[in-house]
Amino acid sequence: MTFIKTAASAGLALVIGTSSIMAKESSKFNYVVDRFADIEVLRYQVPGFDRLTLDQKKLIYHLTEAAIAGRDILWDQNNRYNLQIRSLLENIYKNYKGSKETSDYKAFVKYLKQVEFGNGIHHHYSMDKFVPEFSEKFLDAQVKALPAKKQPKNLSVLKKVIFDPSFMAKKVNQEEGKDLIATSATNLYEGVTQKEVEDFYAAVKDTTDLTPISYGLNRRVTKKNGKVVEETYKIGGLYSPAIERIVKNLEEASKYAENAKQKKVIESLIKYYKTGDLKDFDDYSILWVDDTDSRVDFINGFIESYDDPLGMTGNFESIVNFKNNEASHRTEVISANAQWFEDHSPVDPRFRKDKVKGVTAKVITAAILAGDAYPATPIGINLPNANWIRAAHGSKSVTIENITQAYDEASHGNGFNDEFVPDAATRDLLDKYLFITDNLHTDLHECLGHGSGRMLPGVDPDALKAHGSTLEEARADLFALYYLADPKLIELGLLDNPEAYKAEYYKYLLNGLMTQLMRIEPGKDVEEAHMRNRKLISEWVLEKGKAENVVELVKENGKTYVKINDYPRLRQLFGELLKEIQRIKSEGDYEAGRQLVEQYAVKVNPELHKEILDRYSHLDIAPYRGFVNPVYTPVKNDKGEITDVTVSYTEDYLPQMLRYSSDYSTLTE
Ligand code: ZN
Numbered sequence: 001m002t003f004i005k006t007a008a009s010a011g012l013a014l015v016i017g018t019s020s021i022m023a024k025e026s027s028k029f030n031y032v033v034d035r036f037a038d039i040e041v042l043r044y045q046v047p048g049f050d051r052l053t054l055d056q057k058k059l060i061y062h063l064t065e066a067a068i069a070g071r072d073i074l075w076d077q078n079n080r081y082n083l084q085i086r087s088l089l090e091n092i093y094k095n096y097k098g099s100k101e102t103s104d105y106k107a108f109v110k111y112l113k114q115v116e117f118g119n120g121i122h123h124h125y126s127m128d129k130f131v132p133e134f135s136e137k138f139l140d141a142q143v144k145a146l147p148a149k150k151q152p153k154n155l156s157v158l159k160k161v162i163f164d165p166s167f168m169a170k171k172v173n174q175e176e177g178k179d180l181i182a183t184s185a186t187n188l189y190e191g192v193t194q195k196e197v198e199d200f201y202a203a204v205k206d207t208t209d210l211t212p213i214s215y216g217l218n219r220r221v222t223k224k225n226g227k228v229v230e231e232t233y234k235i236g237g238l239y240s241p242a243i244e245r246i247v248k249n250l251e252e253a254s255k256y257a258e259n260a261k262q263k264k265v266i267e268s269l270i271k272y273y274k275t276g277d278l279k280d281f282d283d284y285s286i287l288w289v290d291d292t293d294s295r296v297d298f299i300n301g302f303i304e305s306y307d308d309p310l311g312m313t314g315n316f317e318s319i320v321n322f323k324n325n326e327a328s329h330r331t332e333v334i335s336a337n338a339q340w341f342e343d344h345s346p347v348d349p350r351f352r353k354d355k356v357k358g359v360t361a362k363v364i365t366a367a368i369l370a371g372d373a374y375p376a377t378p379i380g381i382n383l384p385n386a387n388w389i390r391a392a393h394g395s396k397s398v399t400i401e402n403i404t405q406a407y408d409e410a411s412h413g414n415g416f417n418d419e420f421v422p423d424a425a426t427r428d429l430l431d432k433y434l435f436i437t438d439n440l441h442t443d444l445h446e447c448l449g450h451g452s453g454r455m456l457p458g459v460d461p462d463a464l465k466a467h468g469s470t471l472e473e474a475r476a477d478l479f480a481l482y483y484l485a486d487p488k489l490i491e492l493g494l495l496d497n498p499e500a501y502k503a504e505y506y507k508y509l510l511n512g513l514m515t516q517l518m519r520i521e522p523g524k525d526v527e528e529a530h531m532r533n534r535k536l537i538s539e540w541v542l543e544k545g546k547a548e549n550v551v552e553l554v555k556e557n558g559k560t561y562v563k564i565n566d567y568p569r570l571r572q573l574f575g576e577l578l579k580e581i582q583r584i585k586s587e588g589d590y591e592a593g594r595q596l597v598e599q600y601a602v603k604v605n606p607e608l609h610k611e612i613l614d615r616y617s618h619l620d621i622a623p624y625r626g627f628v629n630p631v632y633t634p635v636k637n638d639k640g641e642i643t644d645v646t647v648s649y650t651e652d653y654l655p656q657m658l659r660y661s662s663d664y665s666t667l668t669e
Contacts, residue, residue, distance in 0.1 A: 031410040034653040040622035044406040057645040059256035066249035067318035067370035072667040080187040082120035092142040107133035116657040122171035180309035190222040213278035216312030234276030242666035285384040317371035327363035346575035347582040361397040375626030437504035449476030463588030473533035478578035512538025518616040536601035
């Protein structure tokens with residue numbers, strides 16, 4: 001649900017070649033923009049933008065302006081000193097006149113790039129505060145060199161924030177037993193304890209309400225005259241200057257809406273930004289999820305609450321996009337045939353659905369990434385988050401194919417395949433078919449997998465408890481894996497080669513048995529549900545196919561490799577495990593589910609783990625990646641009217657950040 005987060009790691013994408021659905025112009029495109037610390041910055045293309053109508057281009061242009069206008073909100077949400085520190089660092093960078101070869105200066109630039117990437121002083125993924133490698137003396141000297149009006153008045157406080165590792169050490173703490181608010185450095189709470197906040201919401205929440213608002217989604221909680229109060233994000237409230245600018249651009253955008261429905265979506269969002277009323281947000285969300293006809297679409301608002309230690313407040317975020325008609329055809333075909341897939345699935349007929357409805361996942365092209373989706377970005381979105389709206393009105397599920405394509409293309413030649421895929425024939429297969437089969441795997445997983453099967457009457461949907469999400473992901477993955485090898489996909493025109501599925505099978509097992517371990521620290525278990533699911537499936541087929549030598553781990557020159565000897569039999573094994581996991585789910589067989597997870601999904605072989613970390617470290621692949629945005633420029637005639645919007649891909653990483661700070665600052669003095 002919610003965001004389909006990218007694997008964060010370059011290795012997972014493996015290496016992809018050309019396929020029929022990829023833009024041909026991509027081969028000469030320069031994807032890699034910058035590399036520092038544990039980060040690689042890429043750029044993405046926006047294929048098809050030039051072929052949109054002028055009104056669609058204008059609509060997108062104003063929506064992208066509305067997206068970037070919210071940038072400062074996220075920075076301030078992340079930490080109350082972020083905007084001041086950003087100004088200080090950028091002023092020093094622009095004013096610097098010394099040698100650029102000193103270790104202090106290089107460390108300073110690295111730190112600046114890290115802070116820009118984190119939208120603040122903490123790492124976007126680990127949540128840890130960045131550790132500067134330049135000296136306090138260097139900073140002091142640079143501050144002195146600034147013009148007087150650019151020198152911060154609270155330098156000693158900012159220095160403590162930058163240099164004291166124990167002060168505001170973690171952006172979000174989720175370790176139980178401590179006051180999560182006091183131990184988190186986010187700026188969503190001020191001067192209140194966790195208990196006070198919990199008591200506050202316990203008092204205002206109506207637990208009998210079947211259509212509850214998303215309590216606390218758009219506010220900071222603080223105290224006034226000893227009483228706990230919410231400061232609402234809205235025009236006239238907290239972050240007003242930024243929200244005013246967002247609204248101004250939304251108003252411009254609404255003039256170019258593609259249809260009346262979309263115009264209403266934009267107007268209802270404007271209303272919500274004006275009132276701050278979460279009922280208005282629900283109204284907007286319902287209109288948004290119902291608008292499935294427009295080609296252009298966007299999210300703009302306070303959406304995901306992962307960065308609130310109590311899971312309530314949404315980070316500002318915006319993605320503007322338009323439908324990729326050609327690729328969306330894929331998911332439409334799959335959904336239209338949902339009943340066929342259900343009827344032919346290898347599960348016990350008692351657990352099949354009589355009537356199944358596939359979800360149509362749209363494939364989209366991102367035009368801009370902003371707020372919490374920038375520079376690190378998801379590869380898919382499934383919104384809205386409110387459960388009752390999802391139940392009553394459905395949700396929109398999208399995959400952002402120009403982003404996945406950029407990841408894949410940028411992985412070319414990074415050495416990953418040479419290291420982990422021993423034979424040239426398999427590498428060739430991956431080059432040709434991994435991109436398309438990986439996309440199809442995601443489509444089958446999202447459009448059909450999760451929605452397939454049924455529970456026996458009276459079974460508690462939460463019967464599998466803590467193992468529920470691992471087993472649910474495994475069920476959806478197995479459904480996808482099983483059908484990837486089905487001749488039906490050829491018949492439906494989704495694949496052109498009966499051998500193509502082998503690319504995804506190979507990559508899946510390589511990842512599940514070996515390479516995903518590079519994201520686990522030595523000595524630790526596999527925890528995350530998707531990773532557990534992949535390990536469960538891969539280890540299970542390895543063991544069950546042992547007698548017939550279906551899959552094996554072979555050693556050559558001290559290195560371990562995955563070898564698949566019998567692909568058709570492997571497919572049958574996927575079907576057998578799907579059958580068993582569907583039974584576990586349908587019957588609520590907690591004990592059998594627990595055993596599967598504990599036996600196959602959790603424990604790491606320390607020797608193999610060490611070998612993989614070691615091999616991976618020699619590849620110098622950045623563990624995290626993100627993007628710079630393209631630049632949109634309106635072309636105007638003598639009367640000042642926009643006659644076209646052009647898109648360019650030449651802006652580099654720091655220049656883009658500095659431009660955003662100078663052109664879109666709304667909350668700094
Ligand atoms: Zn899933």
